[in-house]
Amino acid sequence: MIAPLRPEGEDEAMSITLADARVVTPGGVHDGWLTIEDGRITHVGRGTAPGPGLGLGGRYVVPGFVDIHNHGGAGASFPTGDPGQAHRAAALHARHGTTTLVASLVTAPLDHLTRAVSALADLCEDGLLAGIHLEGPYIAASRCGAHDPALLREPSPQELARLVKAGRGHVRMLTIAAELPGAPDTIREAVASGVLAALGHSDADYGQTVAGIEAGARVATHLYNAMPQLGHRAPGPIAALLEDERVTVELVNDGVHVHPAMLRLACRAAGPGRTALVTDAMAAAGAGDGTYDLGALKVDVTGGVARLVDGDGGLGSIAGSTLTMDVAFRRAVRELGLSLPEAAEVTSLTPARVLGLGDRVGSVAVGKQADLVVLTDDLEVAGVMRHGTWITEP
Secondary structure (H helix, E strand, O other), X not given: OOOOOOOOOOOOOOOEEEEEEEEEEOOEEEEEEEEEEOOEEEEEEEOOOOOOOEEOOOOEEEEOEEEEEEOEEOOEEHHHOOHHXXXXXXXXXHHOOEXXXXXXXXXXXXXXXXXXXXXXXXHHHHOOOOEEEEEOOOOOHHHOOOOOHHHOOOOOHHHHHHHHHHOOOOEEEEEEOOOOOOHHHHHHHHHHOOOEEEEOOOOOOXXXXXXXXXXXXXXXXXXXXXXXXXXXXXXXXXXXXXXXXXXXXXXXXXXXXXXXXXXXXXXXXXXHHHEEEEOOEOOOOOOOOEEEEEOOEXXXXXXXXXXXXXXXXXXXXXXXXXXXXXXXHHHHHHOXXXXXXXXXXXXXXXXXXXOOOOOOOXXXXXXXXXXXXXXXXXXXXXXXXXXXXXXXXX
16 A cells, blocks of 8 residues: 655645635535644534634635546656656646546556656655556557557566566556456456556457456456447446446546546446546646657647547547546536535545545545645635645635
8 A cells, every 4th residue: 555645845734724615525515624734634624613724715625636547747748757757747737636646657668667667666655656557568459549559568477577576566557458368367466466457458348358357457447448339239348347346447537538428327337436537648738739749659639639640640549638637526517417525536535445545535534634625616726735735825
């Protein structure tokens, strides 16, 4: 289990009371206040605060967002393994309310992946990141999306063990195609090493997906995307992943990856307790349109939509997103019809539980880290606190 710690050099947290707030907790929304001491929530109360504090003018307080699938932002990319770029991307997402962040890599040569994992592990130990996600190279060529097909490999428990060793315990998730030779053994190796196995970028049928789950997979990488469609005679992986109570499904709620009707269908089938909204953000998040690198591939971003540039200069597969978690939260309420507590669950508590951090982050509750987002009536970010220190002060 990885506890996100205060990054080196971050100011010491101060004691503070946030008053005149609408506090969003798993039990509902209530007018009240909360007190933070030494980076943790020590009191959550209803009504008027018992003493002086920072008045929030009736704004909402929700838990800091937890993003378990993120490739970058602010023009910076986690797959490079460059610490400076990682800091820049993490800072961008923190300003948008993401206080717990997993850095996702893409398919690359093994020596590059080893170096990137080792470099990002340093940032996990500093507390900037909550873990590393290997999205590839053990994925299907037919569903590789924004991954270089020339660099894909058959799953190997031995190779994975070397990558996990390079990550010094900070590799938290592996995306793998269940139908590939060696996949069951590699999934079992991941689980034995404390790594979450996620099924995705896959052409697996229903039975192969069930076998992957039985081997230990517990996450669906961006459900619907890069996998066979849901069919009434050939249900494929989507049905298997939605129906198994042990599986948490990632959803990219950006209005591009998946139609809102299908998002609502998945949310109803899995429930908030098994749904984790993710950004799948790439370098263009917060940086505007243009041409960017995603691993070894070029990506064109036009109108906020990221697509691969193919060899003839045309546009191909969706290549990540420009989404931030605050937008995903707003869309969860406005497009998916979730209540504020449900929206907080799918953007904070459920992904925190996936990481094994549900007892520390993910909800506004006494004893948890003071990772908080202050939202306006329109659910726009007005302030962000991480570990009791303001990143953006309301």
